[in-house]
Amino acid sequence: MTHEIAVIPGDGIGQEVTPAAVDVLEALDVDFAFVEGEAGDAVKAETGEALPQETREIAADADATLFGAAGETAADVILPLRQVVDSFANVRPAISYPGLDAVQPDTDLVFIRENTEGVYKGIESEITDGVTTCTRVITEDASEKIADFGFDYARQNDYDDVTIAHKANVMRETDGLFLDTAEAVGADRGADYDTALMDALAMHLVMHPEDYGVVICPNLAGDMLSDLAAGLVGGLGLLPSANVGEDNALFEPVHGSAPDIAGEGVANPAAMILSAAMLLDHLGYEDEGDRVRTAVEATLEDGPKTPDLGGSASTEAVTEAVVDRL
Amino acid sequence: MTHEIAVIPGDGIGQEVTPAAVDVLEALDVDFAFVEGEAGDAVKAETGEALPQETREIAADADATLFGAAGETAADVILPLRQVVDSFANVRPAISYPGLDAVQPDTDLVFIRENTEGVYKGIESEITDGVTTCTRVITEDASEKIADFGFDYARQNDYDDVTIAHKANVMRETDGLFLDTAEAVGADRGADYDTALMDALAMHLVMHPEDYGVVICPNLAGDMLSDLAAGLVGGLGLLPSANVGEDNALFEPVHGSAPDIAGEGVANPAAMILSAAMLLDHLGYEDEGDRVRTAVEATLEDGPKTPDLGGSASTEAVTEAVVDRL
Numbered sequence: 001m002t003h004e005i006a007v008i009p010g011d012g013i014g015q016e017v018t019p020a021a022v023d024v025l026e027a028l029d030v031d032f033a034f035v036e037g038e039a040g041d042a043v044k045a046e047t048g049e050a051l052p053q054e055t056r057e058i059a060a061d062a063d064a065t066l067f068g069a070a071g072e073t074a075a076d077v078i079l080p081l082r083q084v085v086d087s088f089a090n091v092r093p094a095i096s097y098p099g100l101d102a103v104q105p106d107t108d109l110v111f112i113r114e115n116t117e118g119v120y121k122g123i124e125s126e127i128t129d130g131v132t133t134c135t136r137v138i139t140e141d142a143s144e145k146i147a148d149f150g151f152d153y154a155r156q157n158d159y160d161d162v163t164i165a166h167k168a169n170v171m172r173e174t175d176g177l178f179l180d181t182a183e184a185v186g187a188d189r190g191a192d193y194d195t196a197l198m199d200a201l202a203m204h205l206v207m208h209p210e211d212y213g214v215v216i217c218p219n220l221a222g223d224m225l226s227d228l229a230a231g232l233v234g235g236l237g238l239l240p241s242a243n244v245g246e247d248n249a250l251f252e253p254v255h256g257s258a259p260d261i262a263g264e265g266v267a268n269p270a271a272m273i274l275s276a277a278m279l280l281d282h283l284g285y286e287d288e289g290d291r292v293r294t295a296v297e298a299t300l301e302d303g304p305k306t307p308d309l310g311g312s313a314s315t316e317a318v319t320e321a322v323v324d325r326l
Numbered sequence: 327m328t329h330e331i332a333v334i335p336g337d338g339i340g341q342e343v344t345p346a347a348v349d350v351l352e353a354l355d356v357d358f359a360f361v362e363g364e365a366g367d368a369v370k371a372e373t374g375e376a377l378p379q380e381t382r383e384i385a386a387d388a389d390a391t392l393f394g395a396a397g398e399t400a401a402d403v404i405l406p407l408r409q410v411v412d413s414f415a416n417v418r419p420a421i422s423y424p425g426l427d428a429v430q431p432d433t434d435l436v437f438i439r440e441n442t443e444g445v446y447k448g449i450e451s452e453i454t455d456g457v458t459t460c461t462r463v464i465t466e467d468a469s470e471k472i473a474d475f476g477f478d479y480a481r482q483n484d485y486d487d488v489t490i491a492h493k494a495n496v497m498r499e500t501d502g503l504f505l506d507t508a509e510a511v512g513a514d515r516g517a518d519y520d521t522a523l524m525d526a527l528a529m530h531l532v533m534h535p536e537d538y539g540v541v542i543c544p545n546l547a548g549d550m551l552s553d554l555a556a557g558l559v560g561g562l563g564l565l566p567s568a569n570v571g572e573d574n575a576l577f578e579p580v581h582g583s584a585p586d587i588a589g590e591g592v593a594n595p596a597a598m599i600l601s602a603a604m605l606l607d608h609l610g611y612e613d614e615g616d617r618v619r620t621a622v623e624a625t626l627e628d629g630p631k632t633p634d635l636g637g638s639a640s641t642e643a644v645t646e647a648v649v650d651r652l
């Protein structure tokens with residue numbers, strides 16, 4: 001069976017790390033057909049559109065999508081793409097690998113970020129001159145769906161700690177609904193879980209990430225907390241993510257297009273290759289996903305390192321090292 | 327000249343650390359008259375009100391207020407109190423002290439948090455069953471005021487780095503207005519500043535806090551980022567804060583009522599005593615403020631330590647050590 005994979009490298013280092021991930025997928029014994037789509041600043045400069053209709057269709061029709069990064073147009077690309085694949089859950093693991101100089105070497109966290117609502121609904125107005133509003137939306141349905149997904153994820157991946165993040169002491173209706181709904185999901189399952197105010201959680205994650213496992217969060221809280229966790233493990237160059245829907249999914253590194261190093265061929269491909277490993281899991285190739293993760297881990301531990309990790313290796317050299325270890 | 331100081335210990339360790347700060351203030355040669363007010367869970371249980379009218383009046387009439395902490399009712403106490411003193415800026419320094427086991431020993435940050443709007447306006451509704459909204463408000467006036475305050479603060483306190491935090495790529499109207507307004511304030515002054523997406527900023531602060539100084543933030547972003555920074559320097563037991571208005575101000579530790587250790591007499595009084603030092607600065611006693619800070623620093627470095635810092639000293643012992651070093 002052939003799996004059609006949409007490949008959207010985008011801008012900047014997206015153009016460098018996406019081919020790296022494709023190389024790794026091609027080195028496996030799985031039948032993929034790759035279909036490339038354009039998105040980002042470059043295509044916008046040419047066509048006026050950051051996310052051309054054709055690219056939307058490629059992503060909608062594929063079995064899964066690999067997305068690299070976009071520059072200035074990032075929000076115009078990734079937010080609609082997350083909708084195109086109907087994703088409701090954004091899965092963001094943040095793991096410290098041996099051999100790297102992490103701020104907190106004992107980090108093994110997975111953020112399960114609600115991917116459809118909150119301030120990301122895009123409901124904003126200028127009420128009058130100098131007065132603007134943003135309407136944050138939280139629904140019971142979306143909250144239940146993400147909590148279900150989060151508790152399933154924790155069970156399937158052997159995480160003992162589940163934390164529901166919220167700011168219900170201030171946003172009593174919206175985060176109150178999120179919290180109550182997620183707690184009800186946990187209670188229905190007889191699952192163990194904790195709840196945490198997201199500000200206090202930010203502090204505790206910095207000091208004691210080892211006390212946490214799966215963290216279920218509203219959309220923007222997940223955005224911030226997962227980047228915080230990237231800082232704990234050594235930077236965004238290491239964080240993969242999956243945008244998961246019922247029938248489709250999109251995989252992207254948490255990092256952006258990194259214009260400061262784009263074109264130099266030294267971008268860390270780890271986050272993108274680990275995103276491809278999540279794609280493998282998603283399509284049912286869990287053994288292959290594990291092989292890729294093991295190869296990346298081994299490379300991070302004793303292989304060539306890109307400059308963000310203190311080395312001087314190229315993206316290609318690191319990618320080859322990963323392929324060699326498969 | 328006598329300064330009238332409202333003292334509102336509140337709940338839990340607020341009852342333990344607030345007297346400690348008063349002891350320190352009394353050890354100085356400044357003429358204070360302390361007027362005590364009640365607030366929090368305990369007074370709510372008795373009277374039905376977490377923040378009695380009498381306490382509001384005491385705070386409104388005083389020259390400044392010292393507030394400890396409140397328990398479950400924290401939001402019902404501190405959010406109205408911030409309004410009672412008409413505060414528009416929440417100043418939160420996060421500094422690593424020598425001798426403590428900080429995650430990042432090179433941290434010297436001050437968050438200048440907008441204190442009146444954002445999601446804290448409290449405009450929420452249940453639109454229909456299972457659908458809730460929170461209306462986040464950002465105005466040009468409040469954004470300009472906080473940016474002005476932040477740039478002044480940086481200049482007066484010799485911070486070279488000013489960063490404007492925002493999420494304007496998603497909240498284009500609201501954080502767009504915040505960002506544009508704050509940038510215009512910086513540009514008008516010919517000041518140097520950077521802007522940072524608050525998610526990326528969370529990562530960078532964890533990895534390289536030494537690259538940052540003053541961080542001007544919208545309300546909720548400031549809430550999270552300052553707690554994150556508390557994690558970097560060794561916990562909430564060390565972070566003081568000032569809620570500053572034109573004619574009045576309220577000083578409180580960033581920590582809460584800590585029910586887990588309340589009543590044991592081992593709460594770290596540092597955050598509260600450092601809040602009292604900010605009160606001294608505010609009333610024009612900057613030399614005295616410096617004396618208190620120096621005494622706290624010396625105590626943290628080689629004095630008795632409370633359990634949160636790995637020691638076993640009592641609140642009283644630490645307070646005495648600070649007073650001895652004045």
Ligand SMILES: CC(C)[C@H](C(=O)O)[C@@H](O)C(=O)O
Pocket residue numbers: 074075078079223254495496525
């Ligand atoms: C580019 C931006 C819209 C996006 C987000 O806020 O979700 C990014 O920060 C991310 O985390 O993927």
Ligand SMILES: CC(C)[C@H](C(=O)O)[C@@H](O)C(=O)O
Pocket residue numbers: 169170199400401404405549580
């Ligand atoms: C108690 C709560 C309402 C408060 C806030 O969100 O401002 C607290 O977290 C703080 O930072 O002082």
